[in-house]
Amino acid sequence: MTFAEQLNAFLTTPASRTKLVILRAIWRDHYVRRRMTCKGEQGVIYERLCEHLKATNPALVSFIDSIATSNMHLDAVLMVPMQIPLTRHPITLPL
Secondary structure, eight states: OOHHHHHHHHOOSHHHHHHHHHHHHHHHOHHHHHHTSOTTOOSOOHHHHHHHHHHHOTHHHHHHHHHHHSSSOHHHHHHSOOBOOSSSSOOBOOO
């Protein structure tokens, strides 16, 4: 199963896709991203992300927990370029 297929199977509702869009918008904020990574590294530190979300958007904590317990990698969900329609059309990854 490809990464795009995993995303489409996991994010089946407009509500879950909206959560993904919000989570990726939080990650794109350079100030927030600096606090959630180690200097010289690119990957997210899960515990710091949870702390930030508990303070700012507690509803997303269970969402990232479900991503973490699935077969998807949280760093990939945050960093891989993708087009996320808020309808039931498939999520696509540009080539």
